[in-house]
Amino acid sequence: MTEHDRIMEHLPLSGDGDIAPGEIRRLQQHLAVCEQCRQANEDYAFLADTLRSLPTPQPSAELLARVRAMAAARLAQNQESSREAALLAPLVVASWAVALATWPWLRAAGTCVFTGWHLPGGSVSTALAAYSIIGILMAGVAAIAVIRRAAAIGRMQ
Amino acid sequence: MAPSTADSDVLAVQRGDQDAFAALLSRYQNRLYRYLLRLVHDPTAADDVFQQTWMRVLENIRRYDPGRSFDAWLFAIARNVAIDHLRRRQPGSLDELLEDGRPLPAGLSAAAPGAFELVLHTERAVLVRQALASQPPLFREILSLRFEEEMKLEEISEVLGIPLGSVKSRLSRALEHLRTVCLRMQLEAGTS
Numbered sequence: 499m500t501e502h503d504r505i506m507e508h509l510p511l512s513g514d515g516d517i518a519p520g521e522i523r524r525l526q527q528h529l530a531v532c533e534q535c536r537q538a539n540e541d542y543a544f545l546a547d548t549l550r551s552l553p554t555p556q557p558s559a560e561l562l563a564r565v566r567a568m569a570a571a572r573l574a575q576n577q578e579s580s581r582e583a584a585l586l587a588p589l590v591v592a593s594w595a596v597a598l599a600t601w602p603w604l605r606a607a608g609t610c611v612f613t614g615w616h617l618p619g620g621s622v623s624t625a626l627a628a629y630s631i632i633g634i635l636m637a638g639v640a641a642i643a644v645i646r647r648a649a650a651i652g653r654m655q
Numbered sequence: 656m657a658p659s660t661a662d663s664d665v666l667a668v669q670r671g672d673q674d675a676f677a678a679l680l681s682r683y684q685n686r687l688y689r690y691l692l693r694l695v696h697d698p699t700a701a702d703d704v705f706q707q708t709w710m711r712v713l714e715n716i717r718r719y720d721p722g723r724s725f726d727a728w729l730f731a732i733a734r735n736v737a738i739d740h741l742r743r744r745q746p747g748s749l750d751e752l753l754e755d756g757r758p759l760p761a762g763l764s765a766a767a768p769g770a771f772e773l774v775l776h777t778e779r780a781v782l783v784r785q786a787l788a789s790q791p792p793l794f795r796e797i798l799s800l801r802f803e804e805e806m807k808l809e810e811i812s813e814v815l816g817i818p819l820g821s822v823k824s825r826l827s828r829a830l831e832h833l834r835t836v837c838l839r840m841q842l843e844a845g846t847s
Contacts, residue, residue, distance in 0.1 A: 507827070508827075510826070510827040510828075510830035510831050510834075511823060511826060511827050511830075514801070516808055516823065516826070538834070541834050541837075542830055542834065544779065545783060545830060545833055545834060545837075546802055546830075548779065548780050548783040548784075549783065549787070549798055549799075549802035549803060550802050550803065550805075551780070552780075552783075552784060552787075552803065554685050554686075554689050554803075555685075555688060555689050555692050555698075556684075556685055556688065557684050557685070557688040557702070557705060558702070561702050561705060561706065562680065562684060564706060565680060565705070565706055565709050566676075566677060566680065568706070568709070568710060569673070569676050569680070569709060569710075569713055570673055572710065572713040572714070573668070573671045573672075573673055573676060573713065574671075576671055576713065576716075576717075577671040580671075
């Protein structure tokens with residue numbers, strides 16, 4: 499590749515300082531002796547200036563009104579989701595706390611009630627543990643379902 | 656350091672403030688619409704994409720990191736929505752959006768000199784506007800980001816999600832292509 503070809507390649511970016519400082523001097527030296535590159539350089543500078551001064555198209559007032567209305571609904575929904583999330587988190591934690599707090603009582607009560615029962619495959623305490631875990635899982639699944647539903651409604655809007 | 660007005664508006668929108676959203680929309684509406692119009696090149700489509708962009712912004716506003724440039728974040732979202740639209744309208748690889756497929760007239764090369772020397776100054780702007788309209792979408796896009804939005808190359812790299820070297824190369828090709836198209840249009844006008 500000749501020096502001329504290399505300079506031609508750099509020319510489009512030269513007008514706006516988008517080439518390395520080391521290249522600028524080399525470019526200027528070449529432009530001083532090459533009419534073709536000098537002309538091309540002027541063209542690129544003109545293109546850049548013209549592109550900067552093109553009229554800016556404006557969005558219509560109806561479009562902006564539509565965006566504002568949709569945004570108002572969306573922001574209200576965002577706040578509602580925040581409130582739901584703020585409510586759901588303590589609920590899940592509370593369900594865990596209640597399950598843990600009542601576990602000794604349930605175990606004692608269960609032992610009394612079910613004395614004499616022979617549950618297949620395990621003890622009364624295993625059954626109660628399973629009951630607690632299922633309850634907690636259901637609470638968690640319900641919370642996730644509510645959050646996903648809120649998100650789906652948001653996407654539809 | 657105190658946050659800029661745009662930053663404080665974004666933070667307020669994250670808290671659900673509708674007035675802050677109105678301020679943000681007002682600040683960016685013209686720039687964003689111009690960028691989208693350059694990219695999709697159809698006012699009706701630009702309206703749809705503009706609306707979808709703001710909805711996508713509100714869906715994701717809580718995930719916006721204030722440490723990032725809001726301009727780059729907003730334009731990257733707009734770009735994704737617009738590219739989805741272009742893909743639906745014209746399925747295929749994005750690279751195809753870079754080429755217009757028209758051969759240059761015989762004897763005319765991108766390196767030909769004097770694209771504008773025969774055209775009056777007042778006619779040049781019209782010529783450039785027409786030539787810009789005939790550019791492939793991704794060339795129109797990068798020219799708009801660099802010269803109309805006055806974005807730095809690093810910001811453009813963030814918006815387009817491509818390395819800085821690719822931004823330079825694409826911008827260079829876009830300018831070269833624009834100049835060539837101007838030359839071709841001038842030549843065609845002269846021979847008709």
